[in-house]
Amino acid sequence: MNTKTISLSLASALALAGCSTMDGAEPRELAMANLSNSSGQPVGTATLVDYGTSRAMRVMVTGIPAGPHGFHLHTTGTCTPPDFQSAGGHLNPEDNEHGRLNPDGKHLGDLLNIDVPASGTLTTEVPVDGTPDYLMEELFDADGTAVMIHSGADDYRTNPSGDAGSRIACGVLTRA
């Protein structure tokens, strides 16, 4: 290895180290919800994680029927079983229509479906749009925000709810 190669390698290493520090590569938890099913039993957690350049909702669930499930943020942070209608519609501060495949969509609360395997246990992450400041302002408005899992898949298109079926698990977000 000649001197030029060595100095380039060192420069790259420093650049990478600098990058990770500036990005805040240490994931930071912003908010968290304990999820319960319609019988009031705990089924897992949802945690909003800030990766510096992006945000994600980390989902850890168990005892959920296998298959794809609509997964949303709902506008009111109240989870009253068994139907969880208390949580209102999707979190939608920009007054859009529902669905990421809808040309007039999407709601801030429209997250990707989660696909639960036969075991009923899943750990995954789905992206969440918006800066940390914007998200914290909207999530922790006067009436808070709920995280919801539905019985069926969100079709990402049908207004206002994606035709995702009943609400099977709900949790109120709190600041982490």
Ligand SMILES: [Cu+2]
């Ligand atoms: Cu929903």
Ligand SMILES: [Zn+2]
């Ligand atoms: Zn929606």
